[in-house]
Amino acid sequence: MKIIRNCQIVDHSIGVHNSREDIIFNDEEIIEIIDSNNRRNDGNFEIDINADGLLAFPGLIDIHSHFRDPGETHKEDLKSGSNAAAKGGYTTVVVMPNTHPAIDSPDIISKIVNKSRGLPVRIFIAPCITLGRKGFELVNFTEIINEFQSNIFGFSDDGDYLRDNDLLSRSLIDLDGKFPILDHAEDLEKEAMEGSINEGDVSKKHNLVGRSAEAEINAVKRDIEVAKKVNGWIHIQHVSTKKSLDLIKKAKKDGVRVTCEVSPHHLFFSDKMLEERLNPAYKVNPPLRSEKDMNACLSGLKSGVIDVIATDHAPHSQEEKSKSFKDCSAGISWMENSFGLISYKLGYQFACERMSYYPGSIFSELFGIKLGQLAEGFTPDFTLISDVEWTLDHLSLESKSSNYIFNYPDGSPVQLKGKPVMTIMNGKIVFNAGELSIKFNG
Numbered sequence: 184m185k186i187i188r189n190c191q192i193v194d195h196s197i198g199v200h201n202s203r204e205d206i207i208f209n210d211e212e213i214i215e216i217i218d219s220n221n222r223r224n225d226g227n228f229e230i231d232i233n234a235d236g237l238l239a240f241p242g243l244i245d246i247h248s249h250f251r252d253p254g255e256t257h258k259e260d261l262k263s264g265s266n267a268a269a270k271g272g273y274t275t276v277v278v279m280p281n282t283h284p285a286i287d288s289p290d291i292i293s294k295i296v297n298k299s300r301g302l303p304v305r306i307f308i309a310p311c312i313t314l315g316r317k318g319f320e321l322v323n324f325t326e327i328i329n330e331f332q333s334n335i336f337g338f339s340d341d342g343d344y345l346r347d348n349d350l351l352s353r354s355l356i357d358l359d360g361k362f363p364i365l366d367h368a369e370d371l372e373k374e375a376m377e378g379s380i381n382e383g384d385v386s387k388k389h390n391l392v393g394r395s396a397e398a399e400i401n402a403v404k405r406d407i408e409v410a411k412k413v414n415g416w417i418h419i420q421h422v423s424t425k426k427s428l429d430l431i432k433k434a435k436k437d438g439v440r441v442t443c444e445v446s447p448h449h450l451f452f453s454d455k456m457l458e459e460r461l462n463p464a465y466k467v468n469p470p471l472r473s474e475k476d477m478n479a480c481l482s483g484l485k486s487g488v489i490d491v492i493a494t495d496h497a498p499h500s501q502e503e504k505s506k507s508f509k510d511c512s513a514g515i516s517w518m519e520n521s522f523g524l525i526s527y528k529l530g531y532q533f534a535c536e537r538m539s540y541y542p543g544s545i546f547s548e549l550f551g552i553k554l555g556q557l558a559e560g561f562t563p564d565f566t567l568i569s570d571v572e573w574t575l576d577h578l579s580l581e582s583k584s585s586n587y588i589f590n591y592p593d594g595s596p597v598q599l600k601g602k603p604v605m606t607i608m609n610g611k612i613v614f615n616a617g618e619l620s621i622k623f624n625g
């Protein structure tokens with residue numbers, strides 16, 4: 184057995200506990216949580232961690248991340264992405280399939296599953312909905328599910344919208360509500376696909392082709408209609424507009440099985456940040472929207488219309504990000520600072536709720552594995568947090584990516600709160616910043 188002593192547990196319902204507690208666990212589950220004052224005689228714990236002064240969170244869960252493996256491993260790979268995730272406090276990550284080749288067959292899934300063994304975080308895969316993510320022919324769901332039921336988390340053509348209504352309908356029917364279809368809901372006309380910025384005053388000012396809010400709203404509307412008709416489970420990825428949220432809110436009320444996520448950038452950044460200067464660091468898909476949309480995302484998250492925060496960690500190389508705004512790759516990296524930003528802006532309890540508890544409850548529902556809570560019987564995944572304000576150091580990144588955001592456009596640093604100092608996954612220390620006293624016995 185192992186023990187973490189004297190920590191202040193953070194949970195989704197009451198936030199930071201007042202009292203100090205000890206967590207006793209093995210590699211399978213949390214066995215007991217007791218008040219540190221009622222400490223038992225120092226038994227022979229295999230690992231004995233004194234977490235005095237630290238907060239203990241359930242391990243963070245990201246259901247939308249790009250580790251670029253295979254095919255673009257100069258940007259990130261499963262190992263560097265996982266190390267970055269563990270350093271950022273994550274213990275479970277879902278990787279998207281827009282790799283090269285795309286993740287669309289048992290053969291390639293099995294390669295990723297094999298490569299993911301022994302990594303510091305638990306990797307789930309969202310395989311493609313259609314072969315090659317091309318939008319013409321469905322993958323073999325039955326074959327993939329039969330073989331990899333415990334490795335996959337929904338299906339997605341992320342990066343692209345699945346335009347064909349019939350294919351969406353058939354995929355939802357095939358999956359029968361047991362796995363979600365994760366949709367990149369952005370129904371763009373051909374010209375707008377080249378767009379790099381939200382369509383509006385800012386795109387006009389810079390004379391750039393815009394990606395419209397309507398493209399997302401129409402796609403969300405279609406997704407909901409189809410899901411409703413066939414009684415399937417649709418999950419909207421990186422929602423970014425007010426009207427999409429209005430539609431999702433109504434659909435939820437009507438009993439449609441629709442869930443959605445928001446990225447940190449759509450919560451706190453808007454296209455106003457690009458008004459003065461087109462900074463390639465802020466180019467993302469879907470684009471940063473208006474302030475009104477940004478504020479709607481924040482209220483949607485607080486009111487529960489948005490289920491979870493997912494990072495859309497999208498690493499790129501220096502070369503790809505240093506081109507002009509119009510020509511550079513879209514995406515922001517988030518694995519190592521998303522928790523700190525959310526906690527800084529919204530507090531620890533909220534971070535716990537939307538980055539661990541709620542995504543964890545989806546895993547419980549899908550697989551019956553108990554993630555996202557520090558409670559007896561749950562999976563022993565922990566993140567020990569030092570309650571300090573900090574900023575991300577570009578020299579200490581585990582990620583290969585060049586596109587973290589360290590400063591806002593006005594030059595002020597991106598302030599973070601709560602620094603992960605140790606991450607434990609399945610009862611094993613997978614990240615250690617070296618600040619804690621640990622005793623290893625036997």
Ligand SMILES: [Zn+2]
Nearest residue numbers: 341342367420
């Ligand atoms: Zn996407």
